[in-house]
Amino acid sequence: MSNLNIYLPPYAPDYSGCSSALYELGGMIVLHDASGCTGNVLGYDEPRWEDADNSRALVYCSAYRHMEAVLGLDDQVNDRIIQAAESLKPKFIALVGSPVPMLVGTDYNGIAKQLEAKTGIPSFGFDTKGLEFYDNGYMKATNALIERYARKEKTIKGSINILGLNPIDFGNRGNDKAIISLLKENGIKINCSFSMNFTIENIEKSGASELNVVLSEGGYEVALFMKKKFGIPFISSIPFGDGKLFIEEIRSALEGREAERKEVRQDEKRRSIIIGEQVSSNALRKELENRGLTSDVAILFSHRPELLRENDYSFVQEKDIMKIINSGSYTDIVADPLIKQLLRKEDVRFHEMASVAVSSKFHWDEVRPLLGDEMEAFLSEIANIQ
Amino acid sequence: MRKIAIYGKGGIGKSTTSSNLSAALSTLGYKVMQIGCDPKSDSVKNLMKGVRIPTVLDKLREKGNDPITLEDIVFEGFNGVLCVEAGGPTPGIGCAGRGIITAFEKLDELGAKKKYKPDVILYDVLGDVVCGGFAMPIRNGYARDVFIVTSGEMMALYAASNIVHAIDNFKDRGYARCSGLILNERKVENELELVSKVAGEINTEVVSIVPRDKSVQIAENQGMTVIEALPDSSQAKAYLALAKKVLELSIEDDDEDEEDEFS
Numbered sequence: 001m002s003n004l005n006i007y008l009p010p011y012a013p014d015y016s017g018c019s020s021a022l023y024e025l026g027g028m029i030v031l032h033d034a035s036g037c038t039g040n041v042l043g044y045d046e047p048r049w050e051d052a053d054n055s056r057a058l059v060y061c062s063a064y065r066h067m068e069a070v071l072g073l074d075d076q077v078n079d080r081i082i083q084a085a086e087s088l089k090p091k092f093i094a095l096v097g098s099p100v101p102m103l104v105g106t107d108y109n110g111i112a113k114q115l116e117a118k119t120g121i122p123s124f125g126f127d128t129k130g131l132e133f134y135d136n137g138y139m140k141a142t143n144a145l146i147e148r149y150a151r152k153e154k155t156i157k158g159s160i161n162i163l164g165l166n167p168i169d170f171g172n173r174g175n176d177k178a179i180i181s182l183l184k185e186n187g188i189k190i191n192c193s194f195s196m197n198f199t200i201e202n203i204e205k206s207g208a209s210e211l212n213v214v215l216s217e218g219g220y221e222v223a224l225f226m227k228k229k230f231g232i233p234f235i236s237s238i239p240f241g242d243g244k245l246f247i248e249e250i251r252s253a254l255e256g257r258e259a260e261r262k263e264v265r266q267d268e269k270r271r272s273i274i275i276g277e278q279v280s281s282n283a284l285r286k287e288l289e290n291r292g293l294t295s296d297v298a299i300l301f302s303h304r305p306e307l308l309r310e311n312d313y314s315f316v317q318e319k320d321i322m323k324i325i326n327s328g329s330y331t332d333i334v335a336d337p338l339i340k341q342l343l344r345k346e347d348v349r350f351h352e353m354a355s356v357a358v359s360s361k362f363h364w365d366e367v368r369p370l371l372g373d374e375m376e377a378f379l380s381e382i383a384n385i386q
Numbered sequence: 387m388r389k390i391a392i393y394g395k396g397g398i399g400k401s402t403t404s405s406n407l408s409a410a411l412s413t414l415g416y417k418v419m420q421i422g423c424d425p426k427s428d429s430v431k432n433l434m435k436g437v438r439i440p441t442v443l444d445k446l447r448e449k450g451n452d453p454i455t456l457e458d459i460v461f462e463g464f465n466g467v468l469c470v471e472a473g474g475p476t477p478g479i480g481c482a483g484r485g486i487i488t489a490f491e492k493l494d495e496l497g498a499k500k501k502y503k504p505d506v507i508l509y510d511v512l513g514d515v516v517c518g519g520f521a522m523p524i525r526n527g528y529a530r531d532v533f534i535v536t537s538g539e540m541m542a543l544y545a546a547s548n549i550v551h552a553i554d555n556f557k558d559r560g561y562a563r564c565s566g567l568i569l570n571e572r573k574v575e576n577e578l579e580l581v582s583k584v585a586g587e588i589n590t591e592v593v594s595i596v597p598r599d600k601s602v603q604i605a606e607n608q609g610m611t612v613i614e615a616l617p618d619s620s621q622a623k624a625y626l627a628l629a630k631k632v633l634e635l636s637i638e639d640d641d642e643d644e645e646d647e648f649s
Contacts, residue, residue: 072518105487105518107525110559117558315451 005318007341011300012168012357016045017134017218018096018126019059020166021141021195023048028058028090030081032106033098035061037130044360045134047172058090069104074111078118085119091200093123094141102129122148133301134168134357135277138218142194143225145203152230153208158254159189161209161226163234164219165196168356169277171367178371179215182243188250194219211235211253216279217302236307238283241376245286266294272332272382273324275316275339276355278303284334284353291383293332298324301357318342332382337363351382387499388636391509391523391562394535395545399570402602402611403535403628404510405432409613410622410629411506412465419460419504420467421493423523424512425474425482433463436609441473442489456496464614468502482512483519490522514545515552524553524562531565531636533593536581538574543584550588565635566593568628573598593635594628597621 019029019041031038038061042049049056062077085093093115095108108125116123124144128137142163160183165176176196183190192198192206207230212223214236223234235253239246252259272288272295274281285295298313298321308314313324322342325333333343334351336358343350354363369375392407394400401422408420422429427441439461445454463469472489474482493499499507509523523529532553536546546567553564569581569592578595585591601622605615612621 103481103484105483105522107518107521107559109526110556110561113526113560114558 012045012134013130014128014132014137015096016041018128018137018141021138023057027092029094030060030062031096032062032101037098047167047364095125097128099130135218135302139221142222149203150207156208159191159209160211161206162193163214163222164216169216175370186247236279238280240287267292270331273330275335293383387639388506389529391529391532393511393549395542398535398542400535401429406611406625408467409611410625412467416505418467418506420508422471422510423486427471429510430469432611433467441471443473483517486519487522526560529562532562535568535570537572538577538580564590569595571598594631
């Protein structure tokens with residue numbers, strides 16, 4: 001029963017991450033399910049779907065039926081997809097998996113091959129299962145896009161790709177544009193910002209980057225893939241406040257030197273725990289330790305053992321969170337607002353950082369802007385700087 | 387690297403043929419990995435001195451949330467043949483086909499191909515392509531060549547024909563190709579003629595003949611293949627001839643990016 005969640009909802013699954021990575025590219029995304037998973041993606045994990053300012057992406061449900069699964073009637077499903085694709089003329093077709101087709105052993109790559117042969121439209125099949133975290137689906141989709149479209153080109157000095165920029169991690173209230181602006185203002189050229197504000201043409205040029213900057217766990221495996229494919233090195237971090245630490249990390253990596261770090265005396269009476277996604281939590285930890293607050297990280301989703309510090313927690317379940325935050329070891333907690341209900345101690349300060357992967361539409365309008373004065377004030381508040 | 391799947395009716399001698407084929411290939415100097423894809427999990431026992439090895443699904447069940455390693459599921463048998471059994475669910479419940487897929491995914495995830503770099507991977511698959519899971523070994527990236535073991539008995543030929551049709555159905559998905567029938571003789575009257583006729587009807591041919599011989603039983607009683615127990619026998623020579631034929635007819639892939647294809 002260790003995976004039982006009584007207070008917290010299920011986190012965003014792999015098919016949502018997969019859809020998120022493809023959403024802006026003009027492809028036809030077909031969730032291979034009866035309709036519940038499509039509802040989950042569009043209703044709970046994709047804030048862009050609700051955004052009236054954006055034209056909606058082509059996200060559909062395959063309307064998979066009982067007898068189609070039992071009898072293996074893939075051709076019926078294919079016919080529906082082909083019919084829709086012929087009318088919509090998307091840039092690509094992506095068949096995204098869910099639990100039922102997983103159980104009957106659906107061959108997504110085989111189906112994609114058939115769809116492509118029949119329509120002439122580039123087609124992808126993703127064996128997402130609904131059993132992994134969103135970061136896994138994000139990785140599968142992004143790697144497939146790179147495999148298909150990216151070319152090895154002459155390296156453009158000082159240029160980068162961003163990997164792992166998606167609304168499940170960053171919301172849809174401007175963090176994407178703010179991060180891109182910060183980089184541009186600092187003279188850093190972005191070849192491709194996977195997976196917001198980008199196009200297939202950008203992906204084609206992504207092999208020319210000198211450095212990959214991983215913004216979330218989903219992008220980490222992509223960075224490893226691009227390192228192998230194109231020899232592009234990578235760092236992982238996200239910006240906070242004035243973004244100086246982040247820019248220094250990128251500059252130092254591009255210049256092949258160690259990032260400048262200042263030694264800050266840590267407050268021995270206080271210690272914080274940051275609960276969430278690993279790359280952003282590690283970056284937040286650096287910011288807080290720069291302000292004198294030693295922090296540990298508890299990771300809710302997939303993690304990299306090499307990015308763990310001694311006192312960090314991985315494979316964290318609801319009961320672990322309760323134990324950690326009520327242990328008396330921490331004076332401050334930084335986590336999604338839904339986690340606050342697990343806190344039983346009164347002398348602990350709770351700082352809300354909404355995560356779409358955890359609280360979905362309950363709090364996705366409250367995802368904090370990462371850059372600017374408001375974040376600076378928030379960091380000072382956590383670090384208790386007057 | 388060659389990737390070969392052995393299919394055929396249940397009880398026709400797929401595991402005996404596969405094990406002897408693996409053993410024969412190993413004596414020809416090839417590094418072989420044999421993967422049993424049948425919930426019965428008795429594919430490799432004659433390569434392992436008659437000892438049953440833990441299956442991939444056994445280990446996943448046993449270890450729960452703890453990670454398993456390749457050392458838990460890959461065992462070295464006769465002459466260095468690497469032995470794996472996919473395993474199956476609790477009899478009567480669960481899903482055997484999904485079990486095969488899960489076992490394959492686990493081998494991929496652990497980087498089996500990258501670590502062992504076999505020259506030949508042999509998938510010994512349960513009787514027929516009954517569902518998605520049992521088609522897994524012939525999907526793109528797994529086996530490239532399918533050999534079907536059959537005798538001249540009606541049910542064996544019927545199964546062989548079904549398997550060829552399944553392969554044909556998936557031609558446009560880039561699945562493996564049918565590379566021929568292996569006649570495992572049962573002393574049926576006019577057996578070769580019968581099997582050759584059916585082979586012609588399903589656009590394939592008999593590529594090798596394994597005679598019925600008591601040496602197979604003698605070797606199995608010792609938990610061995612004929613190649614190991616009776617290396618100088620005429621039956622061992624038949625299996626060596628089969629191995630050479632399989633090498634001749636199978637596709638050798640460029641290994642450059644093998645690890646990606648498998649994983």
